[in-house]
Amino acid sequence: MPRSLIEVDNLSFGFRGQATDLVEGVSLALNRNETLCIVGESGCGKSVTALSLMGLLPPDATRISSGTITFEGEAIPADDFRRLSTLRGDRMAMIFQEPMTSLNPAYKIGDQITEAVRAHRGGSKAEARDRALQALEQVGIPAAKQRLGEYPHQLSGGMRQRVMIAMALVNDPSVLIADEPTTALDVTVQAQILDLIASLQDRSGMGTIMITHDLGVVAQVATRVAVMYAGRIVEIGTAQEIFDDPQHPYTIGLMSSVPKLTGPRQRLSTVPGLVPTPDRMPEGCRFATRCPFAQSVCATVPPLAPVAGDHRVACHFAPLETRLEAV
Amino acid sequence: MLAFIGRRILVAIPTIVLISIFVFSLQQLLPGDPILAMAGEERDPETIAFLREKYGFNDPLPVQYVKWVTGVVQGDLGISLRSNQPVSELLLQKLPVTIQLAIMAMIFAIAIGVPMGIVSAVKKGTVLDYAANLIALSGLSIPNFWLGIMLILLVSVKWGLLPASGYVPPGEDLWLSIKTMLMPAFVLGTALAATLMRHTRSAMLGVLKSDYVRTARAKGLKERRVILKHAFRNALVPIVTLMALLFGELIAGAVLTEQIFTIPGFGKLVVDAVFNRDYAVVQGIVLCTAVGFIIMNLVADAAYFALNPRLRKQ
């Protein structure tokens, strides 16, 4: 069995009509029973990166420049939408931010889950239904049998997100991608959903990629953290490393607003300045326009280089303490 | 469901009363005296007086109205001043012809407009999309009479494939009946198809962007299923509502189409009645059309209701 469930290598893509790639050189790996959090400001490309792993970017509007997605040992070119589409819903599943609108209002919950089973497993309607019922019970929906016959509008937001999770996990995927799964929910429900995902992960050993704005969520669930800025991963490491020893100036900016792991929840909007737009990306380090430490060398792209073990940082001056003193 | 429809019917009643008053006053306001038209060239005063009495024109207006409404409710729409036939009988004769035309036109419109709308939404911005829009634009801008005449010239006169005019009741010879109605229905259906295509396109474009379509794709469903089952099912709500509301356009178009293809339907009845100042018939037609509108609105509501689980379960 390969070590990583999913390994992304040098993924770059943009959208039609944009000169530069929005997402550039993204590499990351996800292991069994691990939660990788992707954090970064709004618009930095977290969602589109997740969608690209699922092969869900609009094919006619997307320009994939490079990238290989190695899924459970099978190397798939990032532009092989066809192969990716056969994995999704089966080996790889995704849940979204908006539980209120993510279920089809016209069909019963049961039919929507059953459909996911039959799309990949075939089998009889009755078998699929049993499987759907199990999945609903697994995510802690009371009176699951009755829920099968209900429509999405009859459920609360939290319940709908549980249904989404049940639907995503009904085929026992090895990777779950959760794109801000709790942002639209109120705080107590948020905690329940996060606990639910964690316990399901413990049971099945799946890997989770969790996209979030919320450093409180990161602190609660992350095994490892990838910090994204303007379409690039600028720092990646264990949760401990990122929180206790952030190396990239952008990460430091984010963390300085969160005094402790247990501190109050904070949105990632505290670094001064604005994210560069896709048509005005700086040539070298994309953070240069906002970086207090920027030098002329920053006009070249800093590689995502290891500072210690698996802790990698994309800054010419990392590790910061030593290098900055030298300047 | 039944309660909902019942409520809608109750709401429709005042509308019907208002329409009936309007239709009744129509005859008072219209220029031209039908009795004079009936009395012929001589205009013998005695004949005129006799006719006025016979047809109740001497009663006070409210009395005339009540008499009229009572009759209408019992299916008595008066006597055609022209043909001396009961108006209800005339309507019952002509209505099925037009209904057949309308249904066949609607089938054409749906069969052409809906698939074209889906394809142009799914293939937005491609050659297919532009082609579909161009076809829709021509469908809207080519006048029906021109299209009708061209079809008659080509299909009937030159190729001799289909009859150029007339009507055969389906009970007599179903296949011939359909064949005869094919061209008129196509002509009447084209403009509707264009309208339907545009609405289907925009409804589909909206729905294709929705989160649940993304979810359907994330489940790994085949694109075909995503579009037809998940997207189209939700786009159907505005489309079906629109179809019911296109009824007015259909009737207006039918009048003209029936003239082109000399079909003895409702449209011909309308034209003849108006030219002859045959008020009873005009009244019957207006009333009938108005009730038709109300029924189609009810159908639209019911369809909206039936397609919306959110309303259904309450």
Ligand SMILES: Nc1ncnc2c1ncn2[C@@H]1O[C@H](COP(=O)(O)OP(=O)(O)OP(=O)(O)O)[C@@H](O)[C@H]1O
């Ligand atoms: N189909 C598309 N065509 C062109 N641009 C797109 C498309 N989809 C997304 N984008 C752009 O890509 C950028 C990144 O979007 P993305 O949704 O990934 O950000 P995000 O990091 O998830 O932000 P948020 O935290 O707000 O969800 C945005 O600027 C967005 O406008």
Ligand code: SF4
């Ligand atoms: S490479 Fe330069 S601009 Fe980029 S983060 Fe490091 S110091 Fe700042």
Ligand SMILES: [Mg+2]
């Ligand atoms: Mg996002």
